[in-house]
Amino acid sequence: MQANSSAPIVRFENVTKSFGELTVLRQLDFDVAPAEKVTIVGPSGSGKTTILRVLMTLEKPNDGVIWVNGEPLWHQKSGDKLVPASEKHLRKVRGSIGMVFQHFNLFPHMTALRNVTEAPIHVLKMPKGDAEQRAVELLQKVGLSDKLGHYPSQLSGGQKQRVAIARALAMRPKVMLFDEVTSALDPELVGEVLNVIRELAEEGEMAMLLVTHEMGFAREVSDRVVFFDKGRVVEQGPPEQIFGSPQNERTKAFFNAVLRH
Amino acid sequence: MSEQFFDWEYVISFMPKLLEGLVVTIEVTIVAFILAAILGLLMALGRRSSNPWIAQPIGALVEFIRSTPLLVQLFIFFYVLPRYGLRMPAFIVGTIALGLHYGTYTSEIYRAGIDAIDRGQWEAARALNFSPVRTWVGIVLPQAIPPMIPALGNYLVAMFKESAQLSAITVVELTLTARTIGTQSFRFLEPFTMAGVLYFLISYPSSLVVQRLEKRYAGK
Numbered sequence: 001m002q003a004n005s006s007a008p009i010v011r012f013e014n015v016t017k018s019f020g021e022l023t024v025l026r027q028l029d030f031d032v033a034p035a036e037k038v039t040i041v042g043p044s045g046s047g048k049t050t051i052l053r054v055l056m057t058l059e060k061p062n063d064g065v066i067w068v069n070g071e072p073l074w075h076q077k078s079g080d081k082l083v084p085a086s087e088k089h090l091r092k093v094r095g096s097i098g099m100v101f102q103h104f105n106l107f108p109h110m111t112a113l114r115n116v117t118e119a120p121i122h123v124l125k126m127p128k129g130d131a132e133q134r135a136v137e138l139l140q141k142v143g144l145s146d147k148l149g150h151y152p153s154q155l156s157g158g159q160k161q162r163v164a165i166a167r168a169l170a171m172r173p174k175v176m177l178f179d180e181v182t183s184a185l186d187p188e189l190v191g192e193v194l195n196v197i198r199e200l201a202e203e204g205e206m207a208m209l210l211v212t213h214e215m216g217f218a219r220e221v222s223d224r225v226v227f228f229d230k231g232r233v234v235e236q237g238p239p240e241q242i243f244g245s246p247q248n249e250r251t252k253a254f255f256n257a258v259l260r261h
Numbered sequence: 262m263s264e265q266f267f268d269w270e271y272v273i274s275f276m277p278k279l280l281e282g283l284v285v286t287i288e289v290t291i292v293a294f295i296l297a298a299i300l301g302l303l304m305a306l307g308r309r310s311s312n313p314w315i316a317q318p319i320g321a322l323v324e325f326i327r328s329t330p331l332l333v334q335l336f337i338f339f340y341v342l343p344r345y346g347l348r349m350p351a352f353i354v355g356t357i358a359l360g361l362h363y364g365t366y367t368s369e370i371y372r373a374g375i376d377a378i379d380r381g382q383w384e385a386a387r388a389l390n391f392s393p394v395r396t397w398v399g400i401v402l403p404q405a406i407p408p409m410i411p412a413l414g415n416y417l418v419a420m421f422k423e424s425a426q427l428s429a430i431t432v433v434e435l436t437l438t439a440r441t442i443g444t445q446s447f448r449f450l451e452p453f454t455m456a457g458v459l460y461f462l463i464s465y466p467s468s469l470v471v472q473r474l475e476k477r478y479a480g481k
Contacts, residue, residue: 058384091390099388105381109403118399119389171389 007070009034009175009207010055015064017050024050026231027064032175037201037208039218039239042228043254048211051228052177055209056099057090068093069174095123098173102180104160106152112139112163113148116170124171131170138166142196158189162196169200176200178210190214197221215258219243227251272451275442279452282438283459289356289434290421296360297420298413301367305375306397308368327365332426334358339430355427363420370412374405408478414471418464425460435459 008031017025024047032038040048053059055066057073065082066073075082076089085093106115116135120126126134139145142162152160161181168176178197182190194217201208201221212218218225218239225242227235227250235248246252307319326334338358339351349357378401386396428437439456443449 056384056388058387087393091392094387095390097388101381101385101388103381105379105385107382107385107400107404119391122395122399123390123392167389 006034008032008067009036009069010209011067012051013065013067015054015061015066017047017054017059017061024231025054025061028232030226030233032207032209034174035205035207037210037221037223038226039210039212039222039224040226040228041212041215041218041254042234046229047231048228049179052099052179052209052211055175056097056177057094069096095171096174097177098168098171098175099177099179100161100164100168100181102183104152104157104164104184106160106164106167108152111149111151112144112155112166115152115163116167119167120170135166135170138169139163141169141199142166143192156189157185158192161185161193165193165196165200173206175207175209178208178212180211180213182212182214213258215243215255227254229254267454268448268451271446271448272455275452276455278442279435279438279455279459282433282435282456283463285352285432285438286421286424286434286436287463289352289359289424289427289432290417293356293360293363293424294417294420296357297363297367297416300361300364302371304364304368305371308372309375323365323368326362331359331362331423332429334362335426335430351427351431355424355430355432359420359424359427363416363423366416367413370409370416371405374409375401377408378405411471411475411478414467414474418467418471421464421467422460 010030010032012028012030015025015028015030016023028051030051040051042048050059054061055068055073061074065075071093072082072085073090073093074085076085077083107118110118113132113135116138117128117131120131120134121128124131136145136148139148142165144159144162144166147155147159147163152163155163165181181197182193185193194214197208197210198217198221200206208221210218210222220239222239224236225239226233227242227246227248229250235242235246235251242251243255246255304319304323308316308323310316310319335355335358338354342348342354382400382404383396386400391400424434425436427434428440431437433441435456439452440449442452
């Protein structure tokens with residue numbers, strides 16, 4: 001675990017999530033420090049994506065407590081007890097988390113610009129002019145200042161994913177989740193998306209939690225790499241250690257399989 | 262009156278009255294369609310409610326209305342409800358019954374349209390912290406409704422024709438007007454033929470428009 005004196009921005013405490021018979025998170029304990037860049041790697045079906053999904057409140061954990069910025073996410077305090085969160089509480093805590101999806105999930109009936117301004121205007125109640133100004137800046141940052149009026153159907157996969165990143169950034173999250181964001185892209189478009197994420201990582205202030213199969217990229221941007229398998233953290237540490245000299249047999253076997261090609 | 266097989270002078274004499282009936286038919290159709298479009302959406306949303314005390318009674322009501330004849334519903338509204346103090350003009354009763362009946366059909370269109378929205382759209386809306394109302398109004402319905410337009414158009418045309426059933430509860434629309442004209446002069450051939458022609462002149466071009474809409478939305 002990283003030596004970081006400040007309180008974690010995200011903390012999983014004994015979190016369990018199962019879908020019917022299948023347990024995808026087993027009593028998971030897991031912290032992310034503010035501004036930390038953490039990459040989760042592991043075999044498919046190991047529950048990596050579920051970590052992001054319960055944190056984004058897209059899946060409800062069966063057990064355990066998740067803390068975001070010192071507040072329970074799926075619970076709220078009632079006296080000194082934790083009770084299931086109301087929709088209002090969920091919305092409040094969820095506000096500090098953003099997510100970029102594997103399949104972009106852009107709103108197809110809105111232009112790139114409106115995809116980015118919609119949530120700031122209706123959720124943050126930002127004046128339209130301010131929201132648009134900020135959206136233009138963000139789309140410029142992801143290299144799409146010439147695509148403001150384009151609809152998602154007029155954009156390539158890489159461009160769509162960059163709009164999706166700008167859209168998530170517009171909400172100024174403290175933690176950004178990237179769920180296999182290059183997996184649905186043609187190989188030649190992966191680089192432009194990774195470049196944008198790399199820049200965000202270098203800027204630093206936002207915590208980032210990435211699930212990816214791009215091992216070289218993970219090694220490059222992460223403060224910490226977590227090898228996850230069968231619902232548990234098998235091994236974690238700085239990228240040099242995890243990629244260079246993994247200790248656990250399962251980690252070794254996994255990297256042997258994926259790094260061979 | 263002459264002894265011709267089809268008396269055009271007679272037609273000319275009753276045409277103004279028949280056109281008044283047509284206007285009533287169109288009014289009933291438009292108001293009932295608006296009602297059906299709104300009630301259908303509310304019924305579709307109600308059936309999706311996570312609260313079983315809302316979803317199940319609405320589901321049962323929709324199935325009941327869909328599975329019984331419009332004419333029976335018209336009679337219940339017109340003859341039975343006044344006994345319990347709910348007395349309304351035939352035009353209003355007929356329009357509400359027609360709108361409610363077709364609302365159960367449009368609710369199925371809404372349901373299919375809403376179900377067709379990708380799960381990722383809901384997830385993105387949640388990740389961006391939209392309120393439930395904003396998710397429906399800003400994200401889901403604007404995507405769900407355009408592909409429904411041809412199917413809704415088909416029901417509009419169907420309602421235009423089915424509104425003839427309102428004649429059974431004394432709404433003086435096109436069909437009842439034709440019948441009244443016939444009864445007064447004992448000649449039914451001309452008024453019913455002309456009523457049929459008027460129905461056709463409106464519903465056939467309308468169904469062509471719907472076909473064009475179908476092509477347009479199918480291409481997307």
